[in-house]
Amino acid sequence: MEKENQRKFIENSLPIKEMGVNAGKEGKISRGRIATIHRWWARRRQGISRSLIFSSIVNANGNFNEKNEIIKNLSAYKSGHQHELIKKAINIIKEETQNKEIILYDPFSGGGSIPLEAMRLGLKVYASDLNPLACLILKATLKFPQQYGMKKIDNPLTRSLKSTGTSKKTSVIGQLILKWGNWIVENSRKEIDPLFSNEEEIPVVFFWVHTIQCSNGDCNRKMPLSKMSYTLKQTNLAYSIELIPDLVKGKFSGKIKQVNKIGESPYPKLNRLTGSHGDTKCIFCNQSTTGDKIREMAKLGKMSYYPIGKMVLRNKKTKKKDKLVKEIVPLSKKDFELIEKCIELEKKDNFSYIPIPDYSGKGKIAWAVGSPRIYGITSFRNIFIPRQRLIISIISKWIKFARDEMKKQRLSIELSNVISLYLTFALTKFMEYSNRYSIWMDAGKPAQVTANYAYNLSWDFPEIYPYKKGGYSFISKFQDISKSLDEISNIPTNCLNIWQHNASEESVLEKNSIDIIFTDPPYYDTMGYAGLADFFYGIMKNTQGEIFPELFRDLVTPKSTECVLQAHRFDDMKVAKISYENQLSEAFNEMNRVLKDNGVLLIVFAHINLSAWSAIISALIRANFKITACWPINTESTTGAIQGRAALKATMHIFCRKKHESLGAIFFNDLQKISKIRLSRKLKEFWKHGFSGVNLDIAMLGPAFEIYGEYEKIEDERTGEILSIERWMDWIRKEVLQLQLSQIMKELLSKDLQDSLKSLDPFAQFYILFRLEFGIKSIDIDIARLLEKSTNLNIRDLTEWGYLEKESSKINLRSAEDREKIDLLINGKPPGNLITMVDKLHGAILSHQRDLFDEFEKRENISFNHPIWAIAQLISNILPSDSKESISLRNFLNVRKLKTSTLGKYIKQ
Numbered sequence: 036m037e038k039e040n041q042r043k044f045i046e047n048s049l050p051i052k053e054m055g056v057n058a059g060k061e062g063k064i065s066r067g068r069i070a071t072i073h074r075w076w077a078r079r080r081q082g083i084s085r086s087l088i089f090s091s092i093v094n095a096n097g098n099f100n101e102k103n104e105i106i107k108n109l110s111a112y113k114s115g116h117q118h119e120l121i122k123k124a125i126n127i128i129k130e131e132t133q134n135k136e137i138i139l140y141d142p143f144s145g146g147g148s149i150p151l152e153a154m155r156l157g158l159k160v161y162a163s164d165l166n167p168l169a170c171l172i173l174k175a176t177l178k179f180p181q182q183y184g185m186k187k188i189d190n191p192l193t194r195s196l197k198s199t200g201t202s203k204k205t206s207v208i209g210q211l212i213l214k215w216g217n218w219i220v221e222n223s224r225k226e227i228d229p230l231f232s233n234e235e236e237i238p239v240v241f242f243w244v245h246t247i248q249c250s251n252g253d254c255n256r257k258m259p260l261s262k263m264s265y266t267l268k269q270t271n272l273a274y275s276i277e278l279i280p281d282l283v284k285g286k287f288s289g290k291i292k293q294v295n296k297i298g299e300s301p302y303p304k305l306n307r308l309t310g311s312h313g314d315t316k317c318i319f320c321n322q323s324t325t326g327d328k329i330r331e332m333a334k335l336g337k338m339s340y341y342p343i344g345k346m347v348l349r350n351k352k353t354k355k356k357d358k359l360v361k362e363i364v365p366l367s368k369k370d371f372e373l374i375e376k377c378i379e380l381e382k383k384d385n386f387s388y389i390p391i392p393d394y395s396g397k398g399k400i401a402w403a404v405g406s407p408r409i410y411g412i413t414s415f416r417n418i419f420i421p422r423q424r425l426i427i428s429i430i431s432k433w434i435k436f437a438r439d440e441m442k443k444q445r446l447s448i449e450l451s452n453v454i455s456l457y458l459t460f461a462l463t464k465f466m467e468y469s470n471r472y473s474i475w476m477d478a479g480k481p482a483q484v485t486a487n488y489a490y491n492l493s494w495d496f497p498e499i500y501p502y503k504k505g506g507y508s509f510i511s512k513f514q515d516i517s518k519s520l521d522e523i524s525n526i527p528t529n530c531l532n533i534w535q536h537n538a539s540e541e542s543v544l545e546k547n548s549i550d551i552i553f554t555d556p557p558y559y560d561t562m563g564y565a566g567l568a569d570f571f572y573g574i575m576k577n578t579q580g581e582i583f584p585e586l587f588r589d590l591v592t593p594k595s596t597e598c599v600l601q602a603h604r605f606d607d608m609k610v611a612k613i614s615y616e617n618q619l620s621e622a623f624n625e626m627n628r629v630l631k632d633n634g635v636l637l638i639v640f641a642h643i644n645l646s647a648w649s650a651i652i653s654a655l656i657r658a659n660f661k662i663t664a665c666w667p668i669n670t671e672s673t674t675g676a677i678q679g680r681a682a683l684k685a686t687m688h689i690f691c692r693k694k695h696e697s698l699g700a701i702f703f704n705d706l707q708k709i710s711k712i713r714l715s716r717k718l719k720e721f722w723k724h725g726f727s728g729v730n731l732d733i734a735m736l737g738p739a740f741e742i743y744g745e746y747e748k749i750e751d752e753r754t755g756e757i758l759s760i761e762r763w764m765d766w767i768r769k770e771v772l773q774l775q776l777s778q779i780m781k782e783l784l785s786k787d788l789q790d791s792l793k794s795l796d797p798f799a800q801f802y803i804l805f806r807l808e809f810g811i812k813s814i815d816i817d818i819a820r821l822l823e824k825s826t827n828l829n830i831r832d833l834t835e836w837g838y839l840e841k842e843s844s845k846i847n848l849r850s851a852e853d854r855e856k857i858d859l860l861i862n863g864k865p866p867g868n869l870i871t872m873v874d875k876l877h878g879a880i881l882s883h884q885r886d887l888f889d890e891f892e893k894r895e896n897i898s899f900n901h902p903i904w905a906i907a908q909l910i911s912n913i914l915p916s917d918s919k920e921s922i923s924l925r926n927f928l929n930v931r932k933l934k935t936s937t938l939g940k941y942i943k944q
Contacts, residue, residue: 043635044102045090045690046664052724054110055669055685058083061112062670067522068112071515073172073460074467074571075146076488076562079555079639080670085152086110087688091551091637092128092137102127115155116522125157138531139551140629142538142622145169145564147176149553154181154529158551161544163536165593167586168568171456171579173533179453180520181528183207206524209517211446211454212461215437216513219458223433224502230377230422231500232369236347239361241370241498242266242276242289242475243340243420247315247329251322256285258317259341260329260494266363267346267479274363276344280318287318289343291363315494334411340420340471340496342366342374346479348503361479374422381421386428388416389573389591407472410492415573418470418484426501427466430509431578434458452582457520459578461513463571468507469499481507485567535586537596539621544629552626555639556619557598559647564599565592598622616650623658627693636660636691643733643817645768649760652740655691656760661744664690665737667726685730687737698745702752710742711770718774728808729821732771739767772800772826779807783912784905797826798838798871799906805848806913811920813845838873850920851877876903880927888930904931 058080061068070078086109093102105124108114115121128137139153144162146169153160154177162173185206231238244261259278267274273294280287314323332338345366348359391407391414412418419427434455441451467473472484475497484490501509536542538556557564572592580587598618626636640651655662667685717738718731726734743749749758776795795803801822809818816830819839823830830846833839837854840847854877875895882891897903907924914921 042095044093044095047095049666050107051668053107057110058670067518071519078146079148081148082110082112084149137550140549141554143554143556147173155526159529162533165537170535177530180524185524206520209520212457212517219433223429226429236349238500240346242344243342244495246339249317250324251320254320256319377422384428390414407490430462457516463574464512465509471496539618547631549629550634553637565594565597568592619654620657623654627658638689641686659694660691661694662741667734697747700748701746735771797828798873801826802873806910813847816844816846819846851880883927
């Protein structure tokens with residue numbers, strides 16, 4: 036065990052509640068963060084990275100309150116510009132390390148949040164990543180801004196910029212990006228503007244729908260694969276586009292509708308006109324075409340697209356002044372002429388794109404990259420329509436011209452190349468919003484092509500004019516980049532090296548040379564970074580390939596050595612899993628090699644799949660690391676669409692050291708006794724910080740593995756078998772379930788009702804935990820499976836028996852009224868006469884609603900202390916008071932109140 040004075044602050048305590056609040060605030064900041072330099076997926080929060088680095092360096096002993104307060108403050112995004120706070124943190128680090136140089140290494144650097152915040156705190160950093168796009172982002176975040184630094188705002192182009200923090204300076208590169216970005220706009224729009232009609236209006240967005248030939252041979256028309264939906268919602272007015280068929284001409288057109296919002300009433304709900312992704316009805320003959328048939332025809336090149344309307348800015352006179360107002364209008368004759376012109380012009384264009392690799396295999400198709408080829412799109416060129424391709428080609432050309440012009444104006448070759456890189460970033464970020472895979476949101480803005488971490492073809496898509504100021508235009512993108520650079524250019528230049536490297540292979544770093552390794556390794560099967568990065572790689576290769584030849588030597592981003600679990604690469608899930616675990620173990624082995632004996636390892640991980648946890652913990656143990664602390668911090672979006680993480684709020688931060696010694700062997704039974712006390716104490720701590728349900732289950736894995744890793748081996752005293760990680764997790768899930776239920780009952784029930792719940796059946800456990808964590812919402816089936824494993828129930832059986840309602844990949848828990856509607860609950864007896872506490876509760880509620888409870892009470896022997904009263908009280912307290920189920924439960928509980936009153940006994944509610 037580590038001596039007390041050697042333990043780091045993070046090994047004893049962390050203000051995780053306050054850190055989670057600050058992480059949520061940072062996620063809402065849209066400008067200035069390094070995330071606006073370029074798109075990277077699953078970025079770490081800068082404030083959280085900053086505070087974790089500090090807490091991993093300073094010791095646990097000495098002035099706890101001061102250090103705890105600094106950690107809280109550092110986790111706020113704005114603290115990065117509070118120079119006195121940063122200076123104070125640096126001085127404490129220097130004092131406790133006796134002014135020694137501290138080196139941090141991140142082998143999975145990605146977007147660069149971790150190494151950047153290490154530099155801000157005065158550490159030296161190494162950063163590497165296998166992905167070439169990540170390496171470019173790292174250079175643009177950790178090297179170039181600091182290399183060229185800050186200067187006073189004296190350029191007319193930058194005087195209007197707000198100063199950042201307490202500085203009245205702006206970055207040198209930021210000024211040059213604005214200057215040359217505007218130069219490119221001024222020159223390129225001479226070629227691009229004639230491709231758009233500007234008839235007393237400013238174009239903003241053109242709306243398109245995908246089309247396919249109707250499968251009905253008698254119809255055979257091109258039908259739209261779209262649904263009628265709102266395209267713009269404003270304060271008092273909404274616009275929608277309805278697709279209208281012309282049966283005589285066999286064509287369709289978009290009809291613009293305006294809906295006035297009256298008072299607080301919602302907008303009228305629009306019914307789907309055709310479909311989305313699955314079976315689709317023809318608007319001409321009403322014949323359905325299956326999703327499989329649509330994909331089959333698309334692969335044969337029979338999918339196309341058609342414009343249905345546009346959004347424009349028009350001058351509107353008001354009493355005070357004229358202002359530009361957004362409107363949705365039909366396409367003009369000139370619009371169609373220009374679209375045809377673009378098709379002809381684009382045929383002559385020689386701008387090249389990389390092909391989309393073939394990801395097909397006997398196993399499961401890679402979700403992140405399989406979709407383009409599913410619809411016959413074999414090149415990234417075909418993700419764009421002709422006018423979009425022309426925009427890419429023209430702006431790329433002018434980026435190259437700008438680079439030559441910079442050199443003529445005596446900017447160094449290196450600086451000219453750097454400015455060119457950022458302007459290319461602005462172009463690729465803009466094009467991520469304008470393509471066939473983007474989605475137009477009702478709020479009046481597009482979503483990026485990889486917003487859901489996958490290429491999901493939308494039936495309708497936006498085409499965006501690149502020169503509208505603000506929002507998602509090319510102009511706004513280079514302005515955002517400039518502002519981000521202003522935020523980080525004053526950070527000391529402490530980056531020792533950035534290089535492209537496979538973390539599973541031996542690096543150039545010397546043995547025992549690193550003080551801290553802080554990294555965010557790949558999340559099992561959740562993220563295919565390489566496939567997602569290809570979207571940008573193809574565009575960048577044309578403008579940046581000659582500047583960074585070492586990063587663009589391949590046709591596509593490296594995938595065969597990427598550490599991610601994807602079955603299609605091996606045609607077998609088991610082989611893919613073994614490969615992932617081996618790569619992860621090799622990566623941790625390399626980290627162990629370069630880490631000093633007294634060095635520390637901090638990794639970030641989040642996944643709902645327990646197999647993912649088994650893989651990462653196994654890899655750590657095999658690499659001779661032991662976990663000494665593990666903290667959940669609410670850094671994730673609760674509505675995120677990442678596979679397997681959709682409902683997780685918390686990301687786990689696992690703190691490790693090299694394993695020099697252990698506590699020897701222990702029997703499993705003895706370990707259970709020791710663990711119960713420690714787990715109960717930790718659960719209460721996490722509960723106090725707001726963790727419950729599935730998030731608490733995942734959070735408790737950390738303390739469980741701290742205990743597991745302390746011993747050389749854990750034996751089953753009956754069989755002599757060594758305890759596996761899977762069996763340990765199985766016991767932990769059940770133990771945490773019981774501890775959590777006990778905590779819920781103590782807080783939400785009176786003493787007499789607590790006594791009635793000494794033994795809950797699995798169905799009641801599932802019901803309570805589901806409502807506690809998710810209320811009345813639907814959840815992803817993968818999330819429900821975590822509860823399934825904890826309660827030893829089967830989702831399929833729960834659905835068949837009517838407890839759950841399944842729609843696609845979503846699961847919803849039915850109330851008594853829901854089960855009655857589908858005739859799966861009659862007098863408390865579902866099919867097969869399966870009687871559970873939930874059945875009896877639902878049967879009692881329905882009987883009460885029919886004034887038949889007395890009869891039900893006698894038949895089912897519902898005593899005054901029957902568990903159903905306690906379950907009803909729990910769920911009633913958990914759910915929102917205005918929900919139908921909560922109201923129904925409260926009405927039912929009034930029966931017991933009345934009986935209590937009659938008996939002269941009062942239950943504290």
